[in-house]
Amino acid sequence: MQKNKSIGVAIVGGTGYGAGELLRLFTQHPETEVISVISASMAGQKISEQHKYLSSFYKQKFVKEIDFELLKQYKNRVVFLALPHGTSAEVATKLLPRIKECGCFLIDLSGDFRLNNSQIRKQFYPEVVVEDSLQQQFTYGLTELNKEQIKESTLLSTPGCLASACILATAPLIDLGIENTLILDAKTGTSGGGKTLKEIFHHPTRHGNLTPYKILEHRHEPEISQALAGLSPNKTETKLMFVPHIIPTSRGIYVTAYASLQKTLSKRELITHFENFYKDSPFIRIREEAPELQTVVGTNFCDISVTCRGTQVVAMSALDNLVKGTAGQAIQNMNLICNLPETTGLWFPALGPT
Amino acid sequence: MQKNKSIGVAIVGGTGYGAGELLRLFTQHPETEVISVISASMAGQKISEQHKYLSSFYKQKFVKEIDFELLKQYKNRVVFLALPHGTSAEVATKLLPRIKECGCFLIDLSGDFRLNNSQIRKQFYPEVVVEDSLQQQFTYGLTELNKEQIKESTLLSTPGCLASACILATAPLIDLGIENTLILDAKTGTSGGGKTLKEIFHHPTRHGNLTPYKILEHRHEPEISQALAGLSPNKTETKLMFVPHIIPTSRGIYVTAYASLQKTLSKRELITHFENFYKDSPFIRIREEAPELQTVVGTNFCDISVTCRGTQVVAMSALDNLVKGTAGQAIQNMNLICNLPETTGLWFPALGPT
């Protein structure tokens, strides 16, 4: 154990894709030591048996409990929750006293703490039982919109992967004035569905196939609404239509957003507006041409472009659901709350031809 | 040669995907004999060397000219043009006298004769040189909208593949009254790009990738406008935004259309409205759940569904770009002009798990 590293980390819920991705990214993070990886069901088994691609990087086994004593020896301590929706709120509520006592930051990857309005939360996450007073202590961790608040937080909620892609593509449009309805057509790979076996993610079902799901009913829609309303001068909600589609790849989310603006801008003006909006956001790359999945998969980048015809605007974003959409976003926030440059351990490009 | 078959067919431009698909489908058509397959560049070579999957089905070679004498021995004669945009108009203009003299029907697969407005045609198809008077003799061959007119025609223009999917998904919405802008988000496999090698269709470029193209600039948008205007009581155009995306599969087009209606209908009412609209269309299957590519790939079916939330409506369609989007559509029309049931030779299901 090298205490010369400044951050001790524990991960609760270590077997899923989210945890695997945290572990993968930590292999490249210069300041992080992974102390405890918790799995109730797999305790005692080697991490690298579950996440085979991590052999040579982790010799550890899954354990049942966080080693808070060891965590305390690090300057900064961070507990990540990588648990199913519902379970996360339950575990957070239970662990919080010890987490606070140990001086840990808590970063949750689930949807349990994302929605501020308790009525909407209960509607979309009926399985989540959480006190409003607890939920309100969580900061919504989309760095590009919320950096200063995140820096001051100790409890963070990581945005949904589809929501992140939608919000990042369209946030700069809000102050330009969107007429009528903002259309959000999302395309996502299958890894977003997690490790749980389902017929819809069975390989023969997906090969060469495309399927929309939860049409106008997806949980990320109120999350997008909430974030965009926060950007509106008078906190008004933008009317949305949001449909995600499963495409036959594994990683990556692509969002095509359609809006009519109240005024006409040139493509150049729009690009410049987007560049200004994201000028302090190193992981946002505004591109002249439409982004693609290949330039972001495996990375923490979100590539964005925008084009128009008269008042009609099309904004597009591409990101990796497991990195910028989950684990990378969480680590970006960890960097901020631990006073590191937000790019620490996350500054690497995509594979190119994948 | 079995003159007991009633239709003699010639295909001009025999090497591309469109011609290959015509040839594939004719192997299952009980009334068709393929007489001449024309290729300037490959004349003398075996058809099954170019289309390897057709060995055991075609012993013939590509030839330089249509054997009109042989065609004449069939009760019905049909010439298909499967040529690049621009070339098709040129060849059609040249061949037309002989085609008419021989009493042939002409079915064109290109975009050259689709747009009635010559100014728009010149804008979107600058390479096409065609007399307005000739273009106006062509019937737009989308059977589901135009069946009676097709039956009476001798010159047919086959709709664009993306346009077909967009029009079929949204045609029933027109008389319900669409507010503001109709959004058409299309996803297409790579075979729509044809056989010509391009970097954007290079396998390492496409694997796990998604790329939109010709954003708000695609040639099929005016074609969709024209078709939808034709359905409008007062022939008004619907405002459109149309963006096609290349997804990492080979066959299949999926369209997600977003509209706001002037009135509120239930999902049940919408489904019923769609079922009525397509009650005489055997290849349209209105589904309760969202369609998928797997249930249509390889077939002439277009699966459609529609759902809503208040006045917000999402209509979806799925079809095979080479079948219902090109060759199958062309044969469906051939059946009609030759007085056969429109399903002749086209009534087979998809592979299921592909």
Add this chain to the structure above:
Amino acid sequence: MQKNKSIGVAIVGGTGYGAGELLRLFTQHPETEVISVISASMAGQKISEQHKYLSSFYKQKFVKEIDFELLKQYKNRVVFLALPHGTSAEVATKLLPRIKECGCFLIDLSGDFRLNNSQIRKQFYPEVVVEDSLQQQFTYGLTELNKEQIKESTLLSTPGCLASACILATAPLIDLGIENTLILDAKTGTSGGGKTLKEIFHHPTRHGNLTPYKILEHRHEPEISQALAGLSPNKTETKLMFVPHIIPTSRGIYVTAYASLQKTLSKRELITHFENFYKDSPFIRIREEAPELQTVVGTNFCDISVTCRGTQVVAMSALDNLVKGTAGQAIQNMNLICNLPETTGLWFPALGPT
């Protein structure tokens, strides 16, 4: 019900990929009527809800029992078992009296009746309980090796999909004399794994991946041995090494077989030898160049080629695991036992670009 069709069919075990493929192929078979599709678990549900691509083709529901009275009204009656290994032998044993009494043919798709040697059968199929005397009444249904015997049979066992591809690629080599060991490297799509959800067939596990399995331990190896020994003049077994690999596609099996022959033949002589061997086999296409999956997927063809360098020989085969490897093979045999041309309802080409 059109009694003008000559074959009445019942399928026991109607929900899996094998049954779905039988049902798909029967839509194109001119002499077959599907009478009863049995599913214990789904009785009462529509067939087309389970096999969505078959809507417009089957209005029927799954039922609990075969309607033998209705079957009897057909000139020929065939019961297909599309059940899991083990279950099939159990059901066959139970149903056989009624099947015989009704004058039905029985065609089993499982592995339960493939291995003649009871000791080897028990070793590789420990879950199968079957009387030797019953097993010996079944004919091994690989048409290309066994046509005359099949025609005279009433009980048929359908070969394994991987075994079929291996046997067809190498059968012509046996009488040329194989030195040492015959190597069989097989590549298979995921649909061969069936509909049961498994981590190895989860889409994110398979995308861009390749995994061998049951290395030197696969059940199809003794089946291949048995079939090749049957071709040997003195019934000697050929030493084998057989490794199947899962490739990231859904349909198709490709086998590359490596052998050293006792004598040197030219490529031309080998091709001619293969052509002669399969001269009465319409679904075997001997190709000059290496076969590919795209030319066989969806069809009942098995494409084969062979090349050499001195005494070293490489033989390759490609087929669709669900068609020639399962349901198509079963129907080919049904045609023979019902005195129809073996190509009836199976004579169609692949999609080409898929």
Add this chain to the structure above:
Amino acid sequence: MQKNKSIGVAIVGGTGYGAGELLRLFTQHPETEVISVISASMAGQKISEQHKYLSSFYKQKFVKEIDFELLKQYKNRVVFLALPHGTSAEVATKLLPRIKECGCFLIDLSGDFRLNNSQIRKQFYPEVVVEDSLQQQFTYGLTELNKEQIKESTLLSTPGCLASACILATAPLIDLGIENTLILDAKTGTSGGGKTLKEIFHHPTRHGNLTPYKILEHRHEPEISQALAGLSPNKTETKLMFVPHIIPTSRGIYVTAYASLQKTLSKRELITHFENFYKDSPFIRIREEAPELQTVVGTNFCDISVTCRGTQVVAMSALDNLVKGTAGQAIQNMNLICNLPETTGLWFPALGPT
């Protein structure tokens, strides 16, 4: 320019996949500065326009000539040739005086300097014109077999990607004594074919397809022979049969090798033998279970396993053709000749679910 980095690098032939991968990997290498990226055809264009995934990492443009003056300011200087076969020998011959004068190491990625026997080289690389005396100055850069010699070299030839996977899987078998013929069945993604557009790499041709190529005629076979003979006590050649197949993915090579040994070992003994053979090779991971592509794609690892049945042995290897098969291997060697740990800049895991 930070001269505190110890290695200055120039890349000749900057537009292909090999160069792109060098550039990608150098973004993570702590001791390397990329000085000049040469492209005759693209000089003046931004590197990140050609390799879009590298934007944010390279601001530079392609140039026409190596800036040797700048290179000289670095403690170590390395010139990489990432050129087509044939061109590389020509350029190397021309550049060599300046390279030597500048004290640069030269690392070639092409096949031009791999084969020591000039007759075999001329047979398999007829386009390569190279003096034998020059070729013999190049060290064959497969680190795992050749580490000490590489450390002392100034001119390095990078092994072929398929050859690397074959050699690494089977090298430990040589001193166990292979009977008869060693069978090497390779499966490769499409990126191995490079950026040049070809019909065989057109996406619709490859989707769901599998095609073997250059059966028993591939250039990597003599390279494998040469390397394995070098491991044999008496330098005898092992008889080989080598067939590569293109599978429908982009990155990754999988080799299944089949051998009969002169003696019988247990699986445990074989695994231990392999572990000992590679005990100083950090990028070789000997696995109990069969390796998979997903655990190596994007990385410099080669995962290997071996199993047996009596004297029959199956050895398997998996690697990324562009990393361990090309650019990563080249950098691993660069590390060695520059006295860095061989893992420098290359120690990262695969993406897991890809």
